[in-house]
Amino acid sequence: MSLAKKIESLCKRAREAAPFVAKLPTGTKNKILLETADALVARQAEIIKENTKDLKAASAKKLSPAMVDRLTLNEKRIAEMAQGLREVAALPDPVGETVKAWTRPNGLEVRRVRIPLGVIGMVYESRPNVTIDAAGLCLKSGNAIVLRGGSEALHSNVLLGKIIRDALKKNGANPDAVQVVDTPDREAMKFLVKQSRYVDLMIPRGGGALMEWMEEHSKIPVIKHDKGVCHVYVDESADFDAAERIALNGKVQRPSACNALETLLVNEKAAKDFLPRAIRRLQDAGVEVRGDDKVRKLASGVKKATEKDWSTEYLDLILAVKTVPDLEAAIRHIQKYGSLHTETIVTRDEARAREFLNRLDSSVVLWNASTRFNDGGQLGLGAEIGISTTKLHAFGPMGLEELTTTKFVVKGSGQIRE
């Protein structure tokens, strides 16, 4: 079979399985998730064996240590995947939920009811745990899923997919609801994004090049999980201790995350008191600070920031720092250089906080809290398939509800339209 035919057939099978997975009772779905969790642990030797094949190939290809780390599955990580599935099993089932109900003057009873999207195509890079996380969320929300992980994780992903399919089969559900693209051939992506007849939504998670490629080639609607150039603005009335804690947490707690802090904006009136100590603490934590001239006058060891720094997502222990004359300048800076991801204001002044929260339409805007809270788990969605930077459908963290849409269900008694 040609690769084109193979990809088409795989998507078609997912489509055919979709109506069945959409109507699975909650109990059956949870049983499948829990049994998959148990199977992951029971079959961990097998998983580690397949993962070792991927790691050997990675070492032959001289992948970076960071990539190798992301690719690695061990007992601890397998236990975490299993735990993730158990948590998703414990979440409420969004399918069938009545979101809103009302009655029309002519007696029609109207309800908006949650239904699954159908078939979701997931494209991601090296981390094989995404295979389990994404499949778990899609199944719980009644969707079929086509998984296209990084070619470097192929052996791991194929086995993980098989483990879920086994659990589906065991419970009398159609295993075709979970499909893993089992070829490293990069051409497969080209065929995948043309399957608009069978796939309802593509979710790419990865770097800017992948996002641009998807935008250019996909015939299927795309919800991007793109970069986060996240800001913290420290107002003149800020609690400087809180501001320092929030900046430090945003930058160093997990610098590789898309909700990590990238640019710190400081009101000029606050700069003299706030910046020297804050920068020292950041530097002590291993952060390279790049600043404008005013920042460099106030602290030592600060490199000169260039125009490019203001729009860079470092994903690393590097922080751009800029002074601004007022709130208005901070807002305009974020509108110009930001990526609509996550922005925090630190202030005691409620009017200025409201202005910031109202004017900036990033997916998550915060007042006196770390940017690292832009996360489905942290914000209370239970779990997340990622953080959407597309305004359409779901903007910000996407949990189970965001993997559904609604239909209108109307009950009448013979009404016709006049």
Added chain:
Amino acid sequence: MSLAKKIESLCKRAREAAPFVAKLPTGTKNKILLETADALVARQAEIIKENTKDLKAASAKKLSPAMVDRLTLNEKRIAEMAQGLREVAALPDPVGETVKAWTRPNGLEVRRVRIPLGVIGMVYESRPNVTIDAAGLCLKSGNAIVLRGGSEALHSNVLLGKIIRDALKKNGANPDAVQVVDTPDREAMKFLVKQSRYVDLMIPRGGGALMEWMEEHSKIPVIKHDKGVCHVYVDESADFDAAERIALNGKVQRPSACNALETLLVNEKAAKDFLPRAIRRLQDAGVEVRGDDKVRKLASGVKKATEKDWSTEYLDLILAVKTVPDLEAAIRHIQKYGSLHTETIVTRDEARAREFLNRLDSSVVLWNASTRFNDGGQLGLGAEIGISTTKLHAFGPMGLEELTTTKFVVKGSGQIRE
């Protein structure tokens, strides 16, 4: 300026105006809508003059009478456009609405707040009233809009756009929030759908060829307003009077609408009692009936339906009629040939109704009511920009709320992530 540059610049201006229109107070938006309504009536001679230019060109091009009718603006239609704007002004403003609010265990107060999508690109065919309807809904929901109507309506659309822009200007709002693509050049569309930097969403309304073209070429997310192959299923326990009324209303009240009935499915056990009289009434109303062999045995003047009829959206006084052995066969027929638009079951049996409403994931599913109720106004959304056949973001009629997205607004007291 090249056409490519011209379209880019027009989209860029809409983008720049978007943050301002997003934050306009409700009162100002309503004032702009009401003043536009007044101006439409006050300037109707001017509108009719521009429309006459379009009509002359249409007559030279020998457009069909139906197209000429859709293109025509007269006093009555201008009054209807004005009335539409007044109704939108009277609707609640969705922008800034808190959709949901909760508090996390760590004290973070989280709200999901409605915000506009940004810039909406609207592509439509001959009817110039869409220019006013779409612009009104987009402005009320805080969005900027780029309008690309049919080239045959260009003179009318340019003037209508100007009238809204005048009202924006008069109220101190940025008139660039409303852009009309003022060239009949078909190449303009190609450039328009590449402006993903400036435009957040494309809404095409039109035929299948336009939908396919958009899917193929757009780099911007698309919400399609595609065809409706709508079904009514008459169960054996149906109230046959209601079933007849619902079938007749679905087919003849406005056959050119996407929610008009196209295929009538009848349970075999109901066929003998129901079909002869129902078909006679449909034929008396001028409907051409095409049926399977069983249908043709029960009624005279019925043409033989072919496989193609089951998936055809006639948009005309033609109806396909088929007998089915049971509910399951009806559901499978709709899943195979339908377009996920609108389906009705007529029955007195609640269990069968629930099965139908639950199993079919069309955008609107009805029990004992006409398919013609799949409409924003009829279902209580106030007004609609169209009926989405894309499951993403909005499925079914799209009103003001569906032209917004949500952001997360988080209030903390110095929280950081552990």
